[in-house]
Amino acid sequence: MTNFETILIHGGKSIDEKTGAVNVPIYQTSTFKQDELGKHKGYEYSRTGNPTREALENLIAQLENGKYGFAFASGLAAITTVLALFKSGDNIVISNNVYGGTFRLLNQVFNNFGITFTVAENDDYEKSITTNTKAILIESPANPLLTITDIKTISDIAHKHNLLSIVDNTFMTPYLQRPLDLGADIVIHSATKYLGGHCDLIAGLVVVKDQELVERIAFLQNSIGAILEPFDSFLLIRGIKTLAVRMDRITENALFTAKYLQNHKAVKNIYYPGLKVSKGYEINLKQAKNGGGMISFELRENYDIKKFFSSLELIMLAESLGGVESLVCHPSTMTHASIPADIRKKIGITEGLIRLSIGIENKEDIINDLEQAIRKTEI
Numbered sequence: 001m002t003n004f005e006t007i008l009i010h011g012g013k014s015i016d017e018k019t020g021a022v023n024v025p026i027y028q029t030s031t032f033k034q035d036e037l038g039k040h041k042g043y044e045y046s047r048t049g050n051p052t053r054e055a056l057e058n059l060i061a062q063l064e065n066g067k068y069g070f071a072f073a074s075g076l077a078a079i080t081t082v083l084a085l086f087k088s089g090d091n092i093v094i095s096n097n098v099y100g101g102t103f104r105l106l107n108q109v110f111n112n113f114g115i116t117f118t119v120a121e122n123d124d125y126e127k128s129i130t131t132n133t134k135a136i137l138i139e140s141p142a143n144p145l146l147t148i149t150d151i152k153t154i155s156d157i158a159h160k161h162n163l164l165s166i167v168d169n170t171f172m173t174p175y176l177q178r179p180l181d182l183g184a185d186i187v188i189h190s191a192t193k194y195l196g197g198h199c200d201l202i203a204g205l206v207v208v209k210d211q212e213l214v215e216r217i218a219f220l221q222n223s224i225g226a227i228l229e230p231f232d233s234f235l236l237i238r239g240i241k242t243l244a245v246r247m248d249r250i251t252e253n254a255l256f257t258a259k260y261l262q263n264h265k266a267v268k269n270i271y272y273p274g275l276k277v278s279k280g281y282e283i284n285l286k287q288a289k290n291g292g293g294m295i296s297f298e299l300r301e302n303y304d305i306k307k308f309f310s311s312l313e314l315i316m317l318a319e320s321l322g323g324v325e326s327l328v329c330h331p332s333t334m335t336h337a338s339i340p341a342d343i344r345k346k347i348g349i350t351e352g353l354i355r356l357s358i359g360i361e362n363k364e365d366i367i368n369d370l371e372q373a374i375r376k377t378e379i
């Protein structure tokens with residue numbers, strides 16, 4: 001079973017021997033009866049291990065080409081657990097444009113525990129490394145300007161300096177990009193997004209390939225306890241089954257929409273790594289299957305952006321991304337509001353920036369909705 005699409009359906013599964021159930025049962029139990037003192041059937045307590053969660057963890061490990069997967073209550077719970085690998089005095093170099101919540105976690109939570117971070121200036125990672133640096137954390141594409149970072153180059157730099165290379169692969173999913181194959185040590189997902197795929201759950205995943213890291217993250221997952229519940233594990237497995245078909249349709253629709261926006265007189269700037277004119281196009285093509293499903297753009301000054309949001313009829317104004325439905329958001333007041341205004345300005349998250357998460361609707365309906373909203377918006 002080597003093909004990705006087949007692993008999506010059949011990977012990670014522990015067939016229920018007793019009933020032959022085709023789907024992994026939801027083991028809604030906190031604890032497991034032990035046969036005698038010190039003798040159990042592989043499970044003791046659901047924080048430590050649960051068969052439904054384990055099926056999901058095996059599945060994501062296979063999909064990311066890793067050794068072991070870990071499931072958490074949210075993407076941020078996954079990131080928190082990974083950051084708990086570090087101790088007071090350690091420093092982490094991050095790409096600019098990391099998800100606002102990741103920035104807030106480092107800036108307002110882990111900072112209080114003496115773990116510092118440095119934003120790589122002008123993408124100069126090597127210059128940002130100090131003797132205290134223990135890891136480099138990147139996203140590619142990064143949110144919301146869809147900035148592309150060369151995962152292999154960054155992982156090579158990390159290893160040259162004996163650092164861990166951590167990649168948040170939320171925007172691409174293992175169907176489009178596999179960071180561990182490019183040299184990363186740890187892959188993180190907000191599985192709330194494309195992996196879940198239906199805007200109906202909050203979940204996070206981590207995959208590693210090195211045995212020592214497997215043991216350290218397993219210890220932290222159990223010690224911190226921010227695990228994914230059995231029912232949500234089941235839902236996530238169910239969402240993952242259709243990842244390939246959803247992503248094929250999403251990325252086809254996204255390229256179509258990006259080309260429409262690129263040629264529109266109302267559009268000042270467009271950010272989509274699948275467009276040949278995009279800055280990261282070549283690097284993205286080297287490491288990912290295509291440009292993904294996210295597009296950001298700015299309307300020209302003579303368009304009222306507030307009116308644009310309220311004029312959309314199909315595309316919903318909402319946080320989050322990666323579902324079957326197209327969503328739109330305003331990064332400076334929504335997803336990236338937790339980044340201080342001066343930093344937002346410096347990294348190009350302007351008040352006029354609009355972010356689209358393209359869904360699987362008919363692509364003509366998506367651009368028709370954008371068109372009618374843009375028309376109503378001209379001042």
Ligand SMILES: Cc1ncc(COP(=O)(O)O)c(C=O)c1O
Pocket residue numbers: 074075076077099101102139143168170171189190191192202203204320
């Ligand atoms: C790239 C990225 N990483 C992490 C997160 C956090 O995930 P969650 O909302 O599941 O906690 C998000 C959420 O938007 C995200 O976009």
